[in-house]
Amino acid sequence: MTGALGVLVVGLVLLFAGGLAKAFSLPLAKVTVRTWTWLYTAGLPYEVKSRRREEVSSDVWEHESATRASGYSPDAIGLQIQLRGLLGMPSDVEWLIRHGPVEFGTFAALGLLALTGIGSLYIATFGGNSQETLDTPWMIVVAAGSLSMIGLLLLTRKTFAAQASTAAPPASGRGPDYILVGTVFGLASIGILAMYFVGSPLGSPSFADPSYFAVRQTISVLVGMALLLFFTRIDYHLLRRFSVPLMLVAIVALVLVLIPRVGHEYQEYYGAQRWLMLDWLPPIKPSELAKFAFILYLASWLAGRRSDLTSFAKGFVPFLSFTFAVALLVVLEPDSTTALLILAASASLFFVAGARPLHLVGLALVPGAAVVFLVASGWGIGYETNELGMALHEGGVTGGGLGFSYDEFYTPSVLSHGVVAVIGLQLGFVGTGMITLLYVFILYRALRIARHASDDFGRFLAFGIAFFIASHVALSFAGTTGVLPLMAVDAPFLSYAYGSWGVVWLFASIGVLLNISRSPTGLHLELRSAGTRSP
Amino acid sequence: MIAKEIRQQEEARLLTAHGTLYKALDRMENAGLLSSRWEDPKIGAEAGRPRRRLYKVTGTGELALARYASPEQQVAGRLAAKPASP
Numbered sequence: 001m002t003g004a005l006g007v008l009v010v011g012l013v014l015l016f017a018g019g020l021a022k023a024f025s026l027p028l029a030k031v032t033v034r035t036w037t038w039l040y041t042a043g044l045p046y047e048v049k050s051r052r053r054e055e056v057s058s059d060v061w062e063h064e065s066a067t068r069a070s071g072y073s074p075d076a077i078g079l080q081i082q083l084r085g086l087l088g089m090p091s092d093v094e095w096l097i098r099h100g101p102v103e104f105g106t107f108a109a110l111g112l113l114a115l116t117g118i119g120s121l122y123i124a125t126f127g128g129n130s131q132e133t134l135d136t137p138w139m140i141v142v143a144a145g146s147l148s149m150i151g152l153l154l155l156t157r158k159t160f161a162a163q164a165s166t167a168a169p170p171a172s173g174r175g176p177d178y179i180l181v182g183t184v185f186g187l188a189s190i191g192i193l194a195m196y197f198v199g200s201p202l203g204s205p206s207f208a209d210p211s212y213f214a215v216r217q218t219i220s221v222l223v224g225m226a227l228l229l230f231f232t233r234i235d236y237h238l239l240r241r242f243s244v245p246l247m248l249v250a251i252v253a254l255v256l257v258l259i260p261r262v263g264h265e266y267q268e269y270y271g272a273q274r275w276l277m278l279d280w281l282p283p284i285k286p287s288e289l290a291k292f293a294f295i296l297y298l299a300s301w302l303a304g305r306r307s308d309l310t311s312f313a314k315g316f317v318p319f320l321s322f323t324f325a326v327a328l329l330v331v332l333e334p335d336s337t338t339a340l341l342i343l344a345a346s347a348s349l350f351f352v353a354g355a356r357p358l359h360l361v362g363l364a365l366v367p368g369a370a371v372v373f374l375v376a377s378g379w380g381i382g383y384e385t386n387e388l389g390m391a392l393h394e395g396g397v398t399g400g401g402l403g404f405s406y407d408e409f410y411t412p413s414v415l416s417h418g419v420v421a422v423i424g425l426q427l428g429f430v431g432t433g434m435i436t437l438l439y440v441f442i443l444y445r446a447l448r449i450a451r452h453a454s455d456d457f458g459r460f461l462a463f464g465i466a467f468f469i470a471s472h473v474a475l476s477f478a479g480t481t482g483v484l485p486l487m488a489v490d491a492p493f494l495s496y497a498y499g500s501w502g503v504v505w506l507f508a509s510i511g512v513l514l515n516i517s518r519s520p521t522g523l524h525l526e527l528r529s530a531g532t533r534s535p
Numbered sequence: 536m537i538a539k540e541i542r543q544q545e546e547a548r549l550l551t552a553h554g555t556l557y558k559a560l561d562r563m564e565n566a567g568l569l570s571s572r573w574e575d576p577k578i579g580a581e582a583g584r585p586r587r588r589l590y591k592v593t594g595t596g597e598l599a600l601a602r603y604a605s606p607e608q609q610v611a612g613r614l615a616a617k618p619a620s621p
Contacts, residue, residue, distance in 0.1 A: 033553065037553070051588070052557065054585065054586070054588070055557060055588050056553055056557070057585050058584070058585040058586065058587050058588065059553065059556075061584050061585050062584070062587070065584070083552075084551055084552045084553050085552070085553055086552075087552035087554075087555070088552030088553040088554025088555050088556070088557075089554055090554065091552065091554030091555045091558045092553070092554035092558075093554075095554065095557070095558045095561065
């Protein structure tokens, strides 16, 4: 959308320039001015849009008739009109940013985010492997990424403040956001395809069945889709009642996993106690549960005391102590990455909900300190990052084609958190670029759902989910391309996720988003009034 | 017509670019210096032209104008004297 708009703008500017060079014909001038006006008013409310369009067309008409009466030639008039349109363009854009819908700013921020993702892939794919020479481009990537995220946070905060606890009039007959489901399904299918074509190199020597991974990934996605459908049908206000019990369960699980012989090491994560083993369930990773429980709890908590959020004693202190307690339990496992994700998501949610910016400056020191701590504790670029970077590099522009591989690249762990590199190897920069756009599009739809939600709880929950998924994508991309050290974060919907609880909360939270995107029914309204009394 | 008037003022010429002009009018209207309405569409139809947006300087606008004694005053003064259209 932003891209198409950009192309149109460039096209129009060229047309203007062409018009200037080519006899300044009057009809051309009128068409360009009209098209430009039509274009920059396109996204605005009907009244604003039609007023500006009519005013300009009246202006052009009056200009022509007055100048013709004074004896100007049509070419001279064409030039005048052309110039008036051209010189006014910067003001038009400024006017649009000020009066236009939040969408405009959101598009700009999301566009920058997409460029950041594609830029980092570009550097990783074509920039060679020596990390040292790439410091400056990486810094630009990190700066652009942070800038777009900050932009999105500010815009969302502004929108939420304007909507403060007003229940939007229920739009009748609004169905769930099918476009979002389609995009998620598309990403999941790409993941399955990539795994299917990995089949031979990985499947045959270690695993008898060449479609071993594809089959298991399909099962995970189907389970995920079932959950998605389930949560689409469950009113999200009902979840609010479970927010406290779920958080308690998560905290108990986080404590249990720290107890020797109860918490288990698992697979390649030696030295970390992150798993609870139960015979009849896949191994449980409490920090995965904590992520979702925490977002749900926080959204409910924030929606319940919106007026206290600017208070130091009633807003900031409880928020900070609770967030720290959860993050500390996760750090003790140790699972610093998840702790970082929880801190980032909770601080962002607190900010858009209307916390005092001064408090957040203090809070920003926390993730900062966490990063310094992690880097200091030997969190360097390891063997695997270079492996993933090499795969992207090898893939080049269009990749080696589906099924392309070199020996011994694929391991199950590469299929989980390195799946973007796997796609880069097979489909190249074109494939990974498309994946980036799909992710940015998912973020756009999710933020849109948050903006259109009918109450504070819905807004905060949708934003929390959106931002959480986005931070997973960001860390996964950063790790794969080498912008940041590899943190083994899975790429949502895409990574090999068989037997992982990550799939459960991920698809379930998309289901919750879809439910928020639906129009409220009588049941919704009843539950909402009941829900405001619970914390 | 506002555009025509301004064009005749050398220093204010830049204002006549469409974007600049309508942004300025928009701001002045939001600030309460101007009020505007659409001309009766019949008048436009009879004259065979698109209907005009009619701007009028408000009381606040005239007060604000009185505080600034500058060449711009002449333009605005003339606008104030009669209902004008862009």
